Amino acid sequence: MNFTEILDKLKAGHEVLESKEDLGVLNAWVAPKKIRDVIGFLKDDMHFNQLSFVTAVDLPITNNIEVVYRLFSYETKDNVVIKVKLDRVKPEIETITGIFATANWHERETAEMFGMKFINHPDPNKLLLPDGIEAPLRKDFTCADMVPLPKA
Amino acid sequence: MKAKKVVKDQKTNKKEKTENMTIKAPFELEKLSNDEYILNMGPQHPSTHGVLRIILKLDGEVVKDLYADVGYIHSSVEKMCENKKYEMIMPYTDRLDYLSAVNYNWAYALAVEKLMGITIPERAEYIRVMLAELNRIMSHLLWYSAYGMDVGALTPIMYAFREREEVIDMIEGMTGGRLTHNAFRFGGFKNDLQKGFMDSLKKFIGHFNDKIDEYEALLINNVILTARTKGVGILSKETAMSYGVTGPSLRGSDCAIDLRKTAPYSIYDKFDFKVCTGKNGDTWDRLKVRMDEMRESTKILKQAMEGIPAGDIMAKVPKIIKPAPGEVYTKVESARGEFGVYIISDGTDKPYRIKFRSPSFSNLSVLKEIAIGSKIADVVAIMGSLDLVIPEIDR
Numbered sequence: 001m002n003f004t005e006i007l008d009k010l011k012a013g014h015e016v017l018e019s020k021e022d023l024g025v026l027n028a029w030v031a032p033k034k035i036r037d038v039i040g041f042l043k044d045d046m047h048f049n050q051l052s053f054v055t056a057v058d059l060p061i062t063n064n065i066e067v068v069y070r071l072f073s074y075e076t077k078d079n080v081v082i083k084v085k086l087d088r089v090k091p092e093i094e095t096i097t098g099i100f101a102t103a104n105w106h107e108r109e110t111a112e113m114f115g116m117k118f119i120n121h122p123d124p125n126k127l128l129l130p131d132g133i134e135a136p137l138r139k140d141f142t143c144a145d146m147v148p149l150p151k152a
Numbered sequence: 153m154k155a156k157k158v159v160k161d162q163k164t165n166k167k168e169k170t171e172n173m174t175i176k177a178p179f180e181l182e183k184l185s186n187d188e189y190i191l192n193m194g195p196q197h198p199s200t201h202g203v204l205r206i207i208l209k210l211d212g213e214v215v216k217d218l219y220a221d222v223g224y225i226h227s228s229v230e231k232m233c234e235n236k237k238y239e240m241i242m243p244y245t246d247r248l249d250y251l252s253a254v255n256y257n258w259a260y261a262l263a264v265e266k267l268m269g270i271t272i273p274e275r276a277e278y279i280r281v282m283l284a285e286l287n288r289i290m291s292h293l294l295w296y297s298a299y300g301m302d303v304g305a306l307t308p309i310m311y312a313f314r315e316r317e318e319v320i321d322m323i324e325g326m327t328g329g330r331l332t333h334n335a336f337r338f339g340g341f342k343n344d345l346q347k348g349f350m351d352s353l354k355k356f357i358g359h360f361n362d363k364i365d366e367y368e369a370l371l372i373n374n375v376i377l378t379a380r381t382k383g384v385g386i387l388s389k390e391t392a393m394s395y396g397v398t399g400p401s402l403r404g405s406d407c408a409i410d411l412r413k414t415a416p417y418s419i420y421d422k423f424d425f426k427v428c429t430g431k432n433g434d435t436w437d438r439l440k441v442r443m444d445e446m447r448e449s450t451k452i453l454k455q456a457m458e459g460i461p462a463g464d465i466m467a468k469v470p471k472i473i474k475p476a477p478g479e480v481y482t483k484v485e486s487a488r489g490e491f492g493v494y495i496i497s498d499g500t501d502k503p504y505r506i507k508f509r510s511p512s513f514s515n516l517s518v519l520k521e522i523a524i525g526s527k528i529a530d531v532v533a534i535m536g537s538l539d540l541v542i543p544e545i546d547r
Contacts, residue, residue, distance in 0.1 A: 022479055023266065049393055052481070053509040057496060070481060070494070074409055079481070102396030105517045113230075128223035128546055136231055137505075 001078050009046060014038050027081045032093050035084055039069060039096045042082070047075045054096075054106035056114045058088075058138045065091040065114055091116035113137040187211050191528070195224050199302045199532040202542025206519075206531070213527045218520050226546040233506045238264055238338075238473040241506070245493075246332045248508060248544040251294055254280075254287040254323070255486035257336040262417060262482040263493040264338050267475035273464040276340035277419045282353070282456045283326060283335070284484075285449040289360075290319045291487035292442045295539045299439070300371050302536040303380060308371045315356075315363050322352050339467035350457065357454050364446055372439055381435040385522045385534035388433060395521070396514035399489025400441045401538050405433030411485035422459070423452045435530075438537040474501050481509075488512055488539055510544040 001009075003021045010016060010028060014037060018029040030038050042048040048071040057066045062085075069082040086093060095118040097104045107118045108127040115135030118124070135141060184190070194205040203224035209217035229248065233241045245260045246253030258280060265272065272280075293316040300308035320330050325346040327333035335341055371377055387397070392405045402409055410427040412420040428444035430437025477499040483492035489511030498504040515538045523531050 025481075027479075051396055052483070052490070052492060053494070053507065055494065055507045057505050068494075072415075074414060077415055100396070101391075101394040102514050102517060105513065126223075128226040130223070136228055141231075 001076055006046070006078060006080055010038070010042075013041060022081075025079045025081055027083060029083045029085060032084050032086060035069075035082070036094050036096060036099065038082055039071075039099050042071055042080065043099055046073070048073045048078070048080060050074060051096075051100040051102055051106075054103055054110055056091075056110050056116065056137075058114060060088070060139050063088045065116060067091075067093060067110065067116075069096070086116065092119055093117075094119050095121040097122055184209070185211075188216060193531070195221075199536060200542070201298060201540065204516075204540070204542050204545075206535075208528065208531070210528060213529075215524055215526055215528060215531060218523055218531075220516055220519060222516070222542075222545050224546065225543060227543075229547045230506055230508065233503060235502065237501050238475070238503065241503070242336065243332070243334055245508075246334050248510060248547060249486065249488065249491070249512075249541045250331050250543065251291040251541055252287050252487035253329075253331070253333045254283045254327070254336075255484050256491055257334060258284060258418075259482055259484040259486075259491050259493045261336045261338055262484065263480050263495050264473065264475060266482055267478060267480045267495065267497055268338070268469075268473070270339050270467050270469055272340055272418075272467055274419070274461050275463045276465045276467075278456050278460040279326075279341060279345060279465065280336070280418060281420070281423075282453060282460075283323060283333070285452050285456070286319050286323055287333070288449050288487045289446050290316055290323070292446050293319070295442060295487075295536075296367060296371070299536045302532050303377060305371055305374075305377070308367065311363075311370060312367060315360060318352065318356050322349060322356070325349060337466065337469075338473060339469035341465045344465050353453065353457055357450055357457070360450050361447060364443060368443055372436075372443055378436060380530075381439065381533055381537070383432075383434050384526060384530050385435045385537065386433050387438075387518065387522050391518065391521050392433070395518040397489070397518050398511050398514065399485070399487070399539075400428075400445060401438055401489065401515050401518075403428060404430035404438035404441045404537075406431055411483060411490055415483070417482070417484060423455050425451050435534055435537040442539070472501060474499065483509070486511060488541065488544075489515060491544075508544075508547055510547065512538075512540045512542075512545045516540055516545055 003026050006026050007019055014034060016028050016030060020027050050072045052070040052072050055068050059066055065086045065088050067084045071080050084093060095107055105127060107121060111118055112126045112129045114137055188209060188211050191208045191210055193208055194200045195203045205221040207219040207221060208215055229244050233244060242257060242260060245256040249256055293312045297309035297312040323333055324330050327335035387405050389405045389407055392402050406429050408427045408429050413427050425448045428441050430441050475497040477497055479496040481492055481494045483490050491511055492509035494507040495503050496505040523534050
């Protein structure tokens with residue numbers, strides 16, 4: 001399947017807010033409330049059987065946190081990227097752990113790194129970070145340890 | 153003023169954490185029945201090969217529940233990389249997985265090359281394949297030695313390290329490092345293969361297959377080991393796929409998925425090799441897959457040695473690395489599974505966002521599914537068969 005075929009199939013049942021092709025891979029933006037439907041549809045009906053990763057990108061210019069889901073199909077060898085724009089002040093989105101079990105850890109990592117919340121997550125604890133450090137991968141993160149070395 | 157406050161917060165939180173050591177675990181001490189108890193395995197436990205803590209809920213010797221507590225050596229590599237130029241990031245990638253560093257360099261080099269549209273000279277591609285396969289053998293040999301020690305066999309390490317030394321010498325000559333090899337440049341290599349590389353490689357290929365038979369006779373086909381690992385820690389195909397397990401751990405569950413075949417990168421489509429799989433998905437199958445993979449790697453090395461052309465080893469690459477805005481995800485089959493690099497470029501000389509998708513991260517998350525119900529001694533055998541490297545989980 002190429003870029004347009006995947007997009008057409010996705011558009012047939014779901015609302016795609018925006019889409020673009022990046023190095024031959026479809027990037028589709030969907031509404032936050034529809035994420036479970038879209039990922040479920042891609043897994044069950046379009047054979048995208050691997051969730052490569054879940055991560056996020058901080059975009060202070062547009063005041064968004066963008067969550068990125070990347071899926072791969074071992075059967076058709078296609079890639080697809082689903083993105084969701086969230087409000088930077090209160091980023092919240094439904095978990096997809098019920099669809100892909102691997103999302104559990106990936107979402108926990110994303111949540112602590114970007115200070116977001118995955119609703120209905122089975123284990124909303126921190127994964128890698130100790131308590132007391134919040135959202136280090138946000139662009140405006142500051143920490144007392146991040147001071148440049150004095151010039152000799 | 154603000155900075156001081158952060159430090160204070162961290163200190164108070166640290167104190168709280170030490171007071172409630174099991175605070176992160178999903179099972180609470182008060183809710184345990186009379187026969188159950190909690191055991192901490194790690195963070196400093198010899199079989200975790202790094203700093204990994206597993207909290208076990210036990211009933212006698214049987215594991216009732218399990219919780220992996222990771223992050224002890226989290227170093228925020230992704231944040232560091234956002235503040236580094238593209239060229240400066242390369243050494244960080246080989247420190248994620250010190251055992252198969254070449255593959256990690258490769259994934260990162262591939263990502264930047266794809267973003268910039270650089271084509272690699274054929275000779276450089278061959279050298280990359282040879283280094284990566286040698287590195288895979290190196291990693292599997294270390295796993296084999298360490299696994300032997302995990303299950304109580306102290307002899308295999310003596311045999312495996314004899315051959316591993318040969319491989320290290322070959323890689324060291326090319327990359328200058330015995331552990332965190334770093335020879336990759338965007339566009340190829342800076343130096344060609346060292347004098348005598350081909351001779352040592354020929355000698356190595358000549359006798360290595362016999363040595364693998366020796367290893368299998370020594371450990372893998374040993375009666376005690378087969379009794380300990382067959383039928384233990386069964387990972388079904390569906391569970392493995394759902395948890396994103398990749399690499400030999402996935403192939404042990406009868407999934408013929410190897411990125412060198414399913415999504416060939418570089419020149420892997422030119423080589424004739426087989427994807428090794430297991431039948432039952434138990435611990436023994438995962439061991440056997442790794443042993444078979446070493447044979448296939450030798451096969452690839454032999455073909456690469458015969459087919460390597462003469463010519464350039466470096467493509468024309470701009471002095472200043474400034475990829476066009478866009479994003480890219482490249483993945484390679486490392487010794488542990490799919491390692492991927494996701495870069496978002498904003499057109500400057502530093503990446504806007506970089507994400508490392510590491511195989512052990514997903515492979516460890518499945519431990520809970522396969523270890524519950526087994527005996528505590530089997531947890532060590534099962535965990536060893538997943539071949540975890542902790543720095544790439546914590547990053």
